[in-house]
Amino acid sequence: MFRCFACGICLHAPAIISPTTPKPLQSLRRGRCSHMSTIVEVAKRAGVSVGTVSNVLSGNPSVGRELRERVEAAIRALDYHPNEIARSLKVKQTYMLGMVLPDITNPFFPDIMRGAEEKALQRRYLLVTANTDEQIEREQSILAALRSRRVDGILLACAPGKDSGHIRRVVEAGIPVVCLDRAAVGIKLDSVLLDNVRGGQDCVRHLLRVGYRNIAVITGPHKLQIARERLRGYVEAHREAHLDVNRELILEGDFREESGYRIAKELLLRRVRPSAIFVCNGMMTLGVLQAFEEMGVHYPEDLGLATFDDIVGDHSFYPRLTVVAQPTYEMGAQGADLLMDRIDGKLKGKPLIVRLKPTLTVRSSTKTQNPVAVSSLRPAAL
């Protein structure tokens, strides 16, 4: 028994400092010491072999009643928590899932996270979530970090970018990857996606039906397939109504608030204003609303407004927004299950693509039947 060099308080059990193990001094000298008891100490205390302790831990029924009880007592006495790191090294499974999200401040993603975490914990996996801020370089370094940590699989909502080399390399290294919300470009992978075309189409069809024309659309970054799909929905809705689309009314944003703000302002300053705006995600809509407010624009009187994502929910807006809601929790949950099935080998063969259905909820931001054109604007709130 020696007093710990680092903390000066604890006693090291023989298993930590003993004739056969002079090396641990290395880590102690660094000033780290956590006193975690090991399986060897448990075995020693219970007077059994390590193999037996391991068998008790894993619920192997071949352990006799007497020994089992002694081992359990020792575990409790030492407050033993198995070292999952060592276990991972041996069995080559970490029971960790990586989750890479582009914008954690977009409420869409925490919802996905909850769904995924719920499922993961049910199956004993731990979810490691990281945020890329829509930057592909960060996505690269996060993926590298997760890979070094040997996560068993990765849930990925890609940052925009045409180069998927870093993703491809992860996949080729044999790490299962499931795409969430946004598919990786140029790689066929298991995915849980929204039917974005349909979402855009439903929404714009509604706008057209209630009488809007000259509908502007603020899209996501064209590099992102989901952005292009939502735009396609917009185009399809026009096509089926036998209406031409005006390219001037298609504006590219980047799914972040500021771009919504900027583009809305631009739109509102045009000589010919659109009668309605369809915004392709919720964050940009926050920016649009900000612009509306600053310019004293009111909906639905002055302009119709509809958007992807129900991030502000049913709350507090008056009039409320007409939205295309995505089943976010579901998306996370299904993604996680898909990934774990792939890891466990329950799923074989070709990549599976799950398409979830969006829900159009019509609220009062598009209520009017005969939208007014430009006029009737109150002065800006300064």
Add this chain to the structure above:
Amino acid sequence: MFRCFACGICLHAPAIISPTTPKPLQSLRRGRCSHMSTIVEVAKRAGVSVGTVSNVLSGNPSVGRELRERVEAAIRALDYHPNEIARSLKVKQTYMLGMVLPDITNPFFPDIMRGAEEKALQRRYLLVTANTDEQIEREQSILAALRSRRVDGILLACAPGKDSGHIRRVVEAGIPVVCLDRAAVGIKLDSVLLDNVRGGQDCVRHLLRVGYRNIAVITGPHKLQIARERLRGYVEAHREAHLDVNRELILEGDFREESGYRIAKELLLRRVRPSAIFVCNGMMTLGVLQAFEEMGVHYPEDLGLATFDDIVGDHSFYPRLTVVAQPTYEMGAQGADLLMDRIDGKLKGKPLIVRLKPTLTVRSSTKTQNPVAVSSLRPAAL
């Protein structure tokens, strides 16, 4: 060279299946095979010893130019990513931080997360975030999971509950814990907290100053110290104005939306309505707004409204909310730095408590100088 039993495609390098290593068949038989190259393979390919490869990886300058280059070439050729799990086992450090949050859907917490993650990545740590949904049992099991994974430290925003036994045990096991936003009950720990009393006091002082009386307060769960502190701010503000507080106007919520909704409805149905409501967090405010809308209540005309947290931000509300804003990003960032300093031993001695200052932002939800009493309600929107 053998074809892999699991995937049937890859060839196993000698280091994986060889005369001296018959055992890997174990894991292959399970159907897992990830082909990750190891330091041994790199060494073999470069014609050097494993020690040399290790030295190259860690940037040890004692490696000669020639060997260094050969090793680097081999690393690139094999797409070698060091196994951080094995490394962790040896050096007894995982470079992972746990982060335990009570409600990831409250935008307050993703903001904290961003701050913490930013700092963590700067110092090569990976942040593992988990959500407890305000349930103490989940907090327990998450802590156990993090402990088994041997995270180097934990950032904790506690779930409400009087029992901190599970937290104490983690601390006693020698794992550094830093409390964020909410302190653990009955344990002195490093913490980054808000000056909640001041936040409540500033806000209610403002309400009183502009003329509100009979101000109702919707608090958080009394089990939580921050909830009691905010309430204390309310009481202090009254005391300094020489006003009595009416216990009937103190209502206990649970920091979640539904409770705000429920309590606001209750308040609005009273024979004597308060003239203003001070809500102790942002999620509950969403509920309150919902109730207002359903009952056709308008602020500031019918009722003044002020709240902790700026979760809806400057956006979209008209009139906008008077809020006590918390420096969320900062909170996460400082918490992470504090934790890592403690881990690295840069910080010695007593627990450190950092108190951040809230900012009162007065907007139009409390604008009126002489609030109207009950009357003048428009009919509910159905």
Add this chain to the structure above:
DNA sequence: TTGGCTATTTGAATCGTTTCATCACGTGTG
């Protein structure tokens, strides 16, 4: 040529588990 010294390089031991071949110990059978 040899010895001494430094600068590199090596490789065995170790971290805390799991796994499985082997062993010990009764027990029942021929």
Add this chain to the structure above:
DNA sequence: CACACGTGATGAAACGATTCAAATAGCCAA
């Protein structure tokens, strides 16, 4: 009584890295 057999229990090897004492190589001086 000898033997086979089954049930538990054991413990050594292995996972992939780091570390450091020891070996080696290179170089210069004697």
